[in-house]
Amino acid sequence: MYVYELPNYFNRVPGTIKNGIIKMNKATNNIYKYYENGKTKISKEGIEWLCKNCFKHKYLELLEEYKMELTEIYIERGYPYDVFLTKYESKLLRTDKYLWKYIR
Numbered sequence: 001m002y003v004y005e006l007p008n009y010f011n012r013v014p015g016t017i018k019n020g021i022i023k024m025n026k027a028t029n030n031i032y033k034y035y036e037n038g039k040t041k042i043s044k045e046g047i048e049w050l051c052k053n054c055f056k057h058k059y060l061e062l063l064e065e066y067k068m069e070l071t072e073i074y075i076e077r078g079y080p081y082d083v084f085l086t087k088y089e090s091k092l093l094r095t096d097k098y099l100w101k102y103i104r
Helices: 003-010 014-028 044-053 056-076 087-092 097-103
Strands: 033-036 039-042
Touching (some): 003 014, 003 039
């Protein structure tokens, strides 16, 4: 992703993005930054590094979106969702062992 696209992606001002890139470059020795057609680009791994280490709010948003996608798939396939049973309760209800691994 080009550096000029990052403020829109992270919803931050360009100065904050620049500070994050400087921090990333110091920590990783510029391995995630490269030039293409005279413009600076940040690799996928660099974007991930920025998310995890500088812009945690964006990282948490991406994780929440991913979790919701997985939840939708889980529900579509008919697995039990939002069922919180202890092992003792599952024995009382005679929950199948195969089903138990999906409940946890």
